[in-house]
Amino acid sequence: MIEYAIVATVLVAAAAFAAWRVWHTLRVSQGKAEGHNCAKCPAALKME
Amino acid sequence: MHADRHTVALLGNPNTGKSSLFTALTGTRQKIANFPGVTVEAKLGTAKFENSEITIIDLPGTYSLAARSPDERVATEALLGRVPGTPKPDGVIIVLDASNLERNLYLATQVLEFGLPAVIALTMLDVAQSRGITIDVEVLGKQLNATVVPVNSPQGKGIDALKAALHRTLHHPGKALHVPFGDEFTKSVDELHAAVCDLSVKLGFKPARPEALRLLVDGAGPFFDECEQVGGGAFTDTLQKLRAKAAAGSSLALIEAQARYGLIGGWVAQARTSDDDGKRTKTDKVDAVLTNKVWGTLIFMVLMLLVFQSIYAWAGPLMDGIEEGVGALGGLLLALVPDDMPMLHSLLKDGVIGGVGGVLVFLPQILILFLFIAILEDLGYMSRAAFLMDRVMAPLGLNGRSFIPLLSSFACAIPGIMGTRVIEDRNTRLTTIFLAPFMSCSARLPVYTLFIAAFVPDHGVGPFNLQGLVLFAMYWVGVLFAIPTALVLKRGILKSKITPFLMELPSYKMPRPKAVARVLVERGGAFIKRAGTIIFAVAIIVWALAYFPRDGAVIEKHDAAIAASEDEFAAKVAAIAKDGGFAEDDEALAASVADIEELTATHEEAVAATEEEIVDEAELEAALEERAAAFTAALLELKRRHGAAFEPAQVIYTARIEGDEAVAALEKQRDGELLAGSFLGIAGHAIEPAVKPLGWDWRIGMAAIASFPAREVIIASLGTIFNLGGDEDEESESLRHVLVDAEDKEGNPLFTLATALSIMVFFALCAQCAATLAIMRRETNSWKWPIASFVYMTSLAYIAALVTYQVASALGA
The missing domain is CATH 3.40.50.300 (P-loop containing nucleotide triphosphate hydrolases)
Known part of the structure; x- marks a missing residue:
């Protein structure tokens, strides 16, 4: 039983996180949320 | 006060x-x-x-x-x-x-x-x-x-x-500068200023004359949008008429530049004196070479080659370290799971350690890539690279401003796409946004390095290494496909004029260790965060889909066969011991078997190390012969030491190896059948006909599909699927070895060089990043562009992977 409970908890948490990511990505696409702070992202080469 | x-x-x-x-x-x-x-x-x-x-x-x-x-x-x-x-x-x-x-x-x-x-x-x-x-x-x-x-x-x-x-x-009022633009132009500015002042109530402010001037010359921009919104078509008509009048057949931007530079030229002539040709600074001298069409390009290419070579040369030992660390941590975690919890054991071993652990191993390569980017950027070299590449952009109909976002996209397409905000022309901006995901971002690096390390021979090609060269080539695949895409877009639906672009080349300076370290910490942190969040979540979901449902009948059938095989081995051992005159549990016999086992294991390890160390064939042969002689001598010593127990112990040892292999084969068969019957297996078999022409089986196909939210997920998915399918063994610690050992249904190697190339080309071109598509939607304010990008890139990736596999297979790869 404990085994099933642990595995089920991990699965539900992973599925909930994945669902939140989908929702969040959709909000980012509509400009209602910030993805990650792109202005501060070091991947953006700072060249003027 | x-x-x-x-x-x-x-x-x-x-x-x-x-x-x-x-x-x-x-x-x-x-x-x-x-x-x-x-x-x-x-x-x-x-x-x-x-x-x-x-x-x-x-x-x-x-x-x-x-x-x-x-x-x-x-x-x-x-x-x-x-x-x-x-x-x-x-x-x-x-x-x-x-x-x-x-x-x-x-x-x-x-x-x-x-x-x-x-x-x-x-x-x-x-x-x-x-x-x-x-x-x-x-x-x-x-x-x-x-x-x-x-x-x-x-x-x-x-x-x-x-x-x-x-x-x-x-404490003194300023006086506005008067630039002599010419009568018609000046009159048009005045008329336009009067027209926009008429809109001041609706605008909520009184526009200044220089704003009217900008509006006349630029004919677009946020101020134009505001005026158009309140003034409607009548305002746009007035603006267009005045622009035509002021331009008088010429370009307004040119008229403005000529008037301003005319004035500036006069000022500078009087205020500035310089030596005949001016002294050239060190920066000027270095730039003469680094921005030279031939030398600059050559240096750029060699520099990039060195970067990719270093990724291979330096990452290896660090990766081994992380691999060992992950393995040790995994061992500790697994030791905590009781033996009667096989499902939890599998979740940890195949889902978490095999999945997420496999991704973390690639951290050194990400760090080495960003170490070079940070150093080159801080040094001031990246601007020179942009200048060099600017020459390449013009024939494609792209503004020089497009290059910087595209260069950024080699690290990540998201800031690249956001960086296109500096591009004023709508069509050029849309083209640049469309091209950004073609650039090989850092998420593709683990995919390339995994398959290159596993399937591309580690040969030297001149001063370079073949693996590094193939990695370098992979970075060009996206660029090669972006070029015709840009040509088609800029000459077709997104046609526009090229506008001039000014770019400053900053002076060179020594890279600051703090700035470089900051980039490394942030990029490394972002990679670990991704592994711990989105990749972790998808790996767990993939594990669940590949683990469930568990067919009890399959497990029972195979477990019975395994038990029978083990019984058979025990009977065999008993018979051998009896024939040699020993009891089944004789201590001398057991000690002899253990010694033979240890000696053989040590010998095999030494042979593997020798094969890895020595490249020259003749030298290797001699070294191996030496090892074989030492092994025989050690065996004879064991025989002398163990006396009568040695012969039956040797037979028992051989029988044990055969028995272990038989059990491993049965377990592999059981795991393979369970995986094939899982949700993932059922879906995978349904899509297999679509991926078969690419040289993939259903397992690779499903791992690729799972990677659509984020590319690195393929590493975790492959780790989970192949571990669950029983393709890992005691010696194959890393995913690389698991893939090399993987077999298809007929027992042939599943991955060949052609398969690896096909997968890499697919990943180089496919739009597998949900975050990029989301940002594309936001920046274009329409779903049209991300959908077009997704369909176009995915189709292109499929076709290119298909051609790559078929051609490479035909060439015998």
Whole structure:
């Protein structure tokens, strides 16, 4: 039983996180949320 | 108490020493002002002089007041005091780089047209002097109708004089600069100014004349949008008529540039003297080579090759370290799981350790790539690379401004796409956004390195290594496909004129260890965060889909076969022992078997190490012969030591190996059948016909599909699927070995070089990044572009992978 409970908890948490990511990505696409702070992202080469 | 309070805007081109002047004027008392609706920010600080307190607004560096984007509009809005929460300036400090006077004066002429009291801060005089340039400050001041103060902010020179000049100037009204544009042009500006002033009630402010000038010349931008919104079609018609009248068949931008540079030319001729040809600085001399069409390109290519070579040369030991660390941590975790919890054991071993652990191993490669990017960027080399590549962009119909976002996209497409905001032309911007995901981002690096390390031979090609060369080539795959895409778009639906582009090449400087370290920490942190969040979540979901449902009948059938095989082995051992005159559990016999086992294992390890160390064939053969002789001698020694127990122990040892292999084969068969019957297996078999022509089986196909939210997920998915399918064994610790050992249904190697190339080409071209598509939607304000990008790139990836596999297979790869 404990085994099933642990595995089920991990699965539900992973599925909930994945669902939140989908929702969040959709909000980012509509400009209602910030993805990650792109202005501060070091991947953006700072060249003027 | 301060009697006088003023506000002053600080404005200038980028890289003119504006920020250090701001710090010299205001000290550390600064705060960031956020401008609503734009990504740029300005700093506010306070300078004190006698009994005056002057608030200084440090505006973002700009080459011109032409505002084609909201970000560029900020400078004008701030000069006119229209930014909410930011005071209206009573004056302006214009920063001029003495070594680049003409270009800096271009912005100055635009600012001086506003008629604000102005002081000129002349910076970089030391650079100008080193080039043999002398500037007569008095003469320049007279021409500009403003006080010119030479400053050297790092040394604090001229700061007090600048404050004093500012204090004097602020008590006298400024006079607007008159640039001689010609009658028709000037009249059109006046008429347009009157027209926009008529809209002032609806606009909520009274537009200034320089704004009307910009509107006339630019014919677009945020101010145009505002006027069009309140003035409607009548306003647009008036604007178009006036633009046509002012242009008189020519280009308005050209008329403006000619008038301003004409004026500037006259000023500079009188105020500046220089040696005959000016002294060339070290930067100029280095740039002559690095930006040379032939040498510069050659150096760029060699530099990039070295970067990719280093990724292989340096990452190996670090990866081994992480692999061992992950393995040890995994071992500790698994030891905590009781034996009667096989499902939890599998979740940890196959899902978490095999999945996420497999991704973490690639951290060193990400760090090495960003180490080079950070060093080259801080050194000032990246701007030279952009300059070089700018030449390549023009034939594609792309603005030079497109190159910087595309270069950024080699690290990550998201900031690349956001960086396209600086591109004023809509069609060019859309084309650049569309091309950004073609550039090989850092998420593709683990995919390339995994398959290259596993399937591309580790041979030398001249001074280079074949693996590094293939990695270098993979980075070009996206570029090669982006070129025809750009041509089709720019000559078809996204046609537009090429606008001129100015780019500053900053002076070279020693990379700052702190700045480089910051990039490494942030990029490394971001990679680990992704592994711990999205990759972890998808790996767990993939595990669940590949683990469930568990068919009890399959497990029972195979477990029975395994038990039978084990019984058979036990009976065999008993018979061998009996034949040799020993009891089944005889201690001497068991000790002999253990010694033989240990000796064989040590010998096999030594042989593997020798094979890895020695490259020369003849040398290797001799070394292996030596090892074999040593092994035989050690066996004879064992025989002497164990006496009668040795012979039966040797037979038992051989039987045990056969027994273990039989059990492993049965377990593999069981795991394979369970995986095939899982949700993932059922879906995988359904899609297999679609991926078969690419050289993939259903397991690779499902791992690729699971990677659509984020590319790195394929590493975790492959780890989970192949571990669950029983393709890992005791010796195959890393995913690389698991893939090399993986077999298809017929027992042939599943992955060949052709399969690996096909997978890499697919990943180089496919739009597998949900975040990129989301940002594309946001920046284009339409789903049309992300959908088009997804369909186009995925189709292209499929076709290219298909062709790659078929051609490579035909060539015997």
